[in-house]
Each structure stands twice: as C-alpha cells, then as structure tokens.
Amino acid sequence: MSAASGLPAGQPTAVDNGAQIARRRQRQEWWISLPSVLWLLAFFLTPTLIVLAITFKPADPYGNIGAGWTLDTIRSLGNPNYPSIVWRTIWISVVATVICLVTAVPFGYYMARAPEKRKALLVMLVMVPFWTSFLIRIFAWKVLLHPEGYIHRFLRLFGIVNEGDLLLYNPEAVLLVLVYTYLPFAILPVYAAAEKFDFHLFEAALDLGCNRFSAFSRVFLPSIRRALVTAALVVFIPALGSYVIPDIVGGNASEMIGNKIAQRTFIDRNLPHAAGLAGILTLSTVIPMLIVLGVQRRQARVTVPRRKRGAT
Amino acid sequence: MRRSRFPLIVCILGMLFFYLPILVLIVNSFNASRFSTVWGGFSLKWYALLFQQDDVWHALRNTMLIAVSATTVSMVLGTLAAFALHRFHSRLQDAHYTLVYTPLVMPDILMGIGLLLFFAALRIPLGLGTIFIAHVTFCVSYVAMVVLARLQDFDFSIVEAAQDLGAGPWTILWRILLPLLAPGILAGGLLAFSLSVDDFVITFFVSGPGSTTLPIKIYSMIKYGKPPLINALSTLILCVTFLLIWVSQRLREKRA
Known part of the structure; x- marks a missing residue:
C-alpha cells in the first residue's frame, strides 16, 4: 500500500521509478477493488446469468431444478395468458x-x-x-x-x-x-x-x-x-x-x-x-x-x- | 410578475396525498373499534395485544441481526469500492462501475429470483445466512454511491500536504481520510441500514423457515387479517423512523 505516499527515499533512475510506481499503483488498484468486485460477481452477476441458464432447465417434481436441458419453458411462454x-x-x-x-x-x-x-x-x-x-x-x-x-x-x-x-x-x-x-x-x-x-x-x-x-x-x-x-x-x-x-x-x-x-x-x-x-x-x-x-x-x-x- | 398559483396548489394537494393515509393509520391505532371508520373511543388495547405477539418480536430480532451485520459488511465493501472508483480510471474500473451501478436500477424482484435460483442451484439452504448475503449485495451499491459523491467534493490537497510532511499511508488513512470521510460513510451506512430493515421483496425470495423478518411478518399480517394490530405496529415503526430522521437532521445542522 506504500504507493499511496509515493515518495521513495532514494533517487533511482526516472524510468525505473516510473515503471515501479505504475506497477505498485496497479497492484494497489486490484487490492482495493477486489472485495467489492468479487462480491458482486458472485452474488449479483452470477445470479443474473443463472436466471437465463435455468430457463432452459426442466423442473423436477420436488420443486427443484432438474438435470438436462429443455425448451419446455420457452414453449410455455407462448401461452396466450x-x-x-x-x-x-x-x-x-x-x-x-x-x-x-x-x-x-x-x-x-x-x-x-x-x-x-x-x-x-x-x-x-x-x-x-x-x-x-x-x-x-x-x-x-x-x-x-x-x-x-x-x-x-x-x-x-x-x-x-x-x-x-x-x-x-x-x-x-x-x-x-x-x-x-x-x-x-x-x-x-x-x-x-x-x-x-x-x-x-x-x-x-x-x-x-x-x-x-x-x-x-x-x-x-x-x-x-x-x-x-x-x-x-x-x-x-x-x-x-x-x-x-x-x-x-x-x-x-x-x-x-x-x-x-x-x-x-x-x-x-x-x-x-x-x-x-x-x-x-x-x-x-x-x-x-x-x-x-x-x-x-x-x-x-x-x-x-x-x-x-x-x-x- | 404575478406567479401562477397552480404549482402551489399541486404542492399542497401532493402533501395531503402523501400524509393523509399515514395520519389515518396512526389515528386508527388508538381506535377501540375494529373498524377503521367507526370511532370506538381512545384505547391502547391494540398496543397491549401487540406486545403479547412473540412472533413479531422474534421477527424484529432477526431483522436487527441482519441489518446490523449487513450494514457493517456493506460499509467496508462499499467504501473500498468508492475509493477504487474515484482513484483509478481503467478498464477494471469501468466494469466495476457497471457492477456497482446496475443493482441500483434493477427491479427488486429480479434480484430476488436471481439469488433464489442461485442458492437453489448450489443447494444452499435458505435462512438468515442467505438473507444476509442478499442484503449486503444490494447495500454495497448504495454505500459506494454515497461515499463516491462525498469523495468528489473531497479536497485531496490535504493528502498531498500530509505526504509532504512525511505521513505514511496508514497515518493518512487513519488520521486524515477516515475521519474526514466518516460523515459520508455513516450516511451511506444509515441508508444501507434503513434499506435492510425495510426490504421485503428480496428477503421474501431468499428466506427460509424460521428466518422471518419484520417486513415478512407485516406482509403476512396484511394478507391474512388483524388490521388493528398492524396499525399499532406501523405507528410504532413510524415513530422510530421519525425519531431517526429528526436525529440525523439535527446532526447535519450541527455540522453546518
């Protein structure tokens, strides 16, 4: 996390210093972003996509999601209601x-x-x-x-x-x-x-x-x-x-x-x-x-x- | 210039529209009669009856448990997200922004059914744990947006000054950023808390047996009878809400 302060003690060459700071900055970005990104990927994006996938799954008699794939749901959406x-x-x-x-x-x-x-x-x-x-x-x-x-x-x-x-x-x-x-x-x-x-x-x-x-x-x-x-x-x-x-x-x-x-x-x-x-x-x-x-x-x-x- | 009276009239009618239903509800909670349009005299009997409903108090306990834990976690995640979104501009942050923003505009029921299917597909049993996950998921975005708005007003030259004076990153975080941003983070937390306490739709989809929260309890009371009891319960909830609004308003005035 030291990139936030950004002031290294010595005076390394400018190129070296720039690349290092950029790398540190990127690493810092990942560490700060990761918690919320991972949470939302797991519990927001995945559920949203799962909705689409489950449309093509059959229902099993116990009210759960059955195995295999089917177009039954798509067909039933044509129901005139x-x-x-x-x-x-x-x-x-x-x-x-x-x-x-x-x-x-x-x-x-x-x-x-x-x-x-x-x-x-x-x-x-x-x-x-x-x-x-x-x-x-x-x-x-x-x-x-x-x-x-x-x-x-x-x-x-x-x-x-x-x-x-x-x-x-x-x-x-x-x-x-x-x-x-x-x-x-x-x-x-x-x-x-x-x-x-x-x-x-x-x-x-x-x-x-x-x-x-x-x-x-x-x-x-x-x-x-x-x-x-x-x-x-x-x-x-x-x-x-x-x-x-x-x-x-x-x-x-x-x-x-x-x-x-x-x-x-x-x-x-x-x-x-x-x-x-x-x-x-x-x-x-x-x-x-x-x-x-x-x-x-x-x-x-x-x-x-x-x-x-x-x-x- | 003479101004049109029309906007004033709309405003007055609008306020009546907002507040009359709530007022009728509060008055009726003190009505001894079961029927809302018959005044049977002043009475506190519905409140007395309410205090004997153990399931209501159990639901309240669940609600508070979830609200406090979900608010805490979403304040941490949301504040970090806001920092990242404010400080960096990259492909990752573009995706991050979309991830944070979309839940704000997504209808509740889609989020509810999505999470239910997700838990069902993974065979995760529904209960307080799944409600907690769901609440954190929608609260993070609100906290992040509130803190992000505050960060945009934040004067970062203070941070630079601290760096020039030799402060390390942890000193900057604990002595400068967090104290100065605390009001924003707290405002986000307060919003998250009120959303969590009040959420019905998403909770309804991901709750299991034994994990009834207060809104779910109120919903079943609305659906299956006992109006006078709901009047009394609603009045109590409204009082707490008004008190909280008043306190937060006072806090804001003090700061200004």
Whole structure:
C-alpha cells in the first residue's frame, strides 16, 4: 500500500521509478477493488446469468431444478395468458410514470421557488416517505380504499360509488398506489434541477414576448430535461418490476409480471418457469437501464438514484 | 410578475396525498373499534395485544441481526469500492462501475429470483445466512454511491500536504481520510441500514423457515387479517423512523 505516499527515499533512475510506481499503483488498484468486485460477481452477476441458464432447465417434481436441458419453458411462454400480462405491466408502468412526471414538474417547480426556510421543510417532507416502510404505506391505502374505509364512504356520500362497488382489487388501485409510492422519487430530481435553473431566464422570456405557458414549456422544461429522464426512469423501472402493490391492492385482473414470477416460484414451485418470466422482465428493463448508464456515466457528478428498495 | 398559483396548489394537494393515509393509520391505532371508520373511543388495547405477539418480536430480532451485520459488511465493501472508483480510471474500473451501478436500477424482484435460483442451484439452504448475503449485495451499491459523491467534493490537497510532511499511508488513512470521510460513510451506512430493515421483496425470495423478518411478518399480517394490530405496529415503526430522521437532521445542522 506504500504507493499511496509515493515518495521513495532514494533517487533511482526516472524510468525505473516510473515503471515501479505504475506497477505498485496497479497492484494497489486490484487490492482495493477486489472485495467489492468479487462480491458482486458472485452474488449479483452470477445470479443474473443463472436466471437465463435455468430457463432452459426442466423442473423436477420436488420443486427443484432438474438435470438436462429443455425448451419446455420457452414453449410455455407462448401461452396466450402471458402477452396480456406483459402488456398490462407495460401500460400500468407507462401511465404511472406519466402521472408522476406531470405532478412532479409543478411540485418541484414550486419547491425551487419557495423561500429558503420553507424550501428546507418541503424537501424534508418529500424525503420522509423515502425512509418510511413501503409495506406500511401500501397497507394504509388498503385500509382507505376498503369498502369500510373513508374514501369509499366519502364517495358513497356523493353517490359516486355504490354500496357493492369495489375500489380495491383493480388496475386503477394499483396505479394509484404506484403513483403514491414513486412520486417522491420523481419530485426530487426535478426539484434538484429546478433549483439550479436561473429564473431570470424565465423573466427574460416573458419580456421578449413569450406568454407564461410558452416560457415554461420552451425555456424551463428543456433546461431540466435530464432530470425529467431520471425522474421517468426511477418510476418506470421499479414499476415494471412491481410485485407487492398489485399483490396487496390488485386482484386477478391487475396481475403484473412480478406476480406471475412469485406465483410460479412459491405456489407452482416451477423455478424454470419463474426464470423464463424473469428473463422477459430483464429484457424489458435492460433498454431503459442502458439509457440511464449512457446519460449518467462519467458525468462530473454522480447522482444517487433516490429510489428505495423494499416493497415494490 | 404575478406567479401562477397552480404549482402551489399541486404542492399542497401532493402533501395531503402523501400524509393523509399515514395520519389515518396512526389515528386508527388508538381506535377501540375494529373498524377503521367507526370511532370506538381512545384505547391502547391494540398496543397491549401487540406486545403479547412473540412472533413479531422474534421477527424484529432477526431483522436487527441482519441489518446490523449487513450494514457493517456493506460499509467496508462499499467504501473500498468508492475509493477504487474515484482513484483509478481503467478498464477494471469501468466494469466495476457497471457492477456497482446496475443493482441500483434493477427491479427488486429480479434480484430476488436471481439469488433464489442461485442458492437453489448450489443447494444452499435458505435462512438468515442467505438473507444476509442478499442484503449486503444490494447495500454495497448504495454505500459506494454515497461515499463516491462525498469523495468528489473531497479536497485531496490535504493528502498531498500530509505526504509532504512525511505521513505514511496508514497515518493518512487513519488520521486524515477516515475521519474526514466518516460523515459520508455513516450516511451511506444509515441508508444501507434503513434499506435492510425495510426490504421485503428480496428477503421474501431468499428466506427460509424460521428466518422471518419484520417486513415478512407485516406482509403476512396484511394478507391474512388483524388490521388493528398492524396499525399499532406501523405507528410504532413510524415513530422510530421519525425519531431517526429528526436525529440525523439535527446532526447535519450541527455540522453546518
């Protein structure tokens, strides 16, 4: 590790010294990188690749992975049920992303223009959901939407829903809770970008004859477009992989790919099938993921995606 | 210039949207009635009942065991990774960066099923050990990214000054780098801890009999009845969370 200090005592020839330092530096790099590289290779990359391999394995009757190779899983993915589930997963995720973006923009805009003191409070209030348990937040909605819950009673008061109508167990409930869960993560990047925006530009646009709407859409929005991409991805990718939300507030008519994976794993105990479905989900997340890497890679600053694991 | 009121209205409605469900839940935990919209008077009976649920406390013990161990290991691995990514620019670091970054954007369920299949293929029995491995795997990336962000603000001329004054690598590490980066490493650790305590999906896939964690317990309570008990448990968890946020906020103010 002595290369860090880098100052050898004597004065060896420059060439010798340079080669030695380079070698030491390389050795140092390996020692520092190795622990995390090895861990992630073993427990992240290998499992990800194993999913693909197991798609081509048969299931054995005990719920484990059988010997030999087969195309059974690939054939069963042609099952007419699957395209409709994949399609539903995509549309629910797209609509959730759009709602989050449309809400996050004015929200983040207001936060950025608020007085300093209120700004800190607002950031805090948006951050709190990030630290609170997702399961609890989903459960809170289940209680509210329940036929005995406040929202149902409130809507009944105005005759919008009837006694027997269900607010739960449909795609709209899933959509609502998805938005509830991911909206804070869409707001934060928009706010961060809006904070850096120079609002004098806005006034200049107004002076030059823009109306408020076109100043907003032609000056403000383009300058925060990077944040909009980030915001869209932190909602869209986890939404595609949703499992708990449709499981708790959704019903049969709102199953998503995640539910099917869990069903194949825990109920049918057909691991190769689960692997095949996971393969489909991987494919549909790889493309947006490559965009993120392309946009964020090797930028001057690293941004930590403000998204939380847990009960997606 | 007169500003549009629209953003203000969105902001207020958004905050109500965020906080009303949680508020209803907290109020209901003190409701003597089983039904959420009927107020049966103030009562602590659900809390009393909760304290008799041994399985909940057992699950809490498992959760803490895993969170503390996974946080510790991921703080070490993540900090090393951040140093490597910051200091070196090579092919190895390009691959390293991709390895660290991808878990952040990968949906939980893919990571869960991947690890489950991995353990199944190697015939490793599921339990606290597999949960620990899974948690370290997703926490490392978060710690690494938080520390990396701090390193980018770090003034490395201090290190050079120390070298000029004759400090060796270990002195630099223990007396300069770690003390100055401690807030960043701790912030990463706090994030890792909260992610570990709260993780349900990945844990659900890699847990075995007897390794129930608190989120798994809450999930089965949500699925199979006892709403008032969950209200009480949720309220307690929320209180602890708010307390932690408040403390970390105070710490940050003190530093500033």
